[in-house]
Amino acid sequence: MNLESMRHSIDNIDNALVAMLAERFKITDAVGHYKAKNRLPAKDEAREAQQYERIAELAEQYALDPNFAKQFLEVIMKQSVENHLKIAEQYKK
Numbered sequence: 001m002n003l004e005s006m007r008h009s010i011d012n013i014d015n016a017l018v019a020m021l022a023e024r025f026k027i028t029d030a031v032g033h034y035k036a037k038n039r040l041p042a043k044d045e046a047r048e049a050q051q052y053e054r055i056a057e058l059a060e061q062y063a064l065d066p067n068f069a070k071q072f073l074e075v076i077m078k079q080s081v082e083n084h085l086k087i088a089e090q091y092k093k
């Protein structure tokens with residue numbers, strides 16, 4: 001593979017990552033609405049702990065650094081909790 005085709009593959013993977021992230025946030029925002037309507041807290045530490053464990057195991061299966069996978073998930077989950085807090089604010093108005 002030459003540099004140009006490797007970069008083309010990287011761009012395709014980045015496109016897929018962005019599309020998947022957008023899809024994930026659509027679903028987590030739906031969870032945010034459910035929580036706001038049912039007066040549930042935005043953050044669920046127990047669920048997050050399960051996800052960190054799961055992603056570390058998955059990363060190992062794919063020979064990806066589990067700490068990197070956890071950090072990546074942490075950034076995403078922080079954003080989804082922030083979105084939940086903003087959604088909850090809308091229900092207070």
Ligand SMILES: C=C(O[C@@H]1C=C(C(=O)O)C=C[C@H]1O)C(=O)O
Nearest residue numbers: 028031042043044047048077080
């Ligand atoms: C989406 C949820 O809300 C929060 C966001 C999470 C996520 O982005 O995966 C996980 C747990 C919660 O802190 C949930 O509770 O399932």
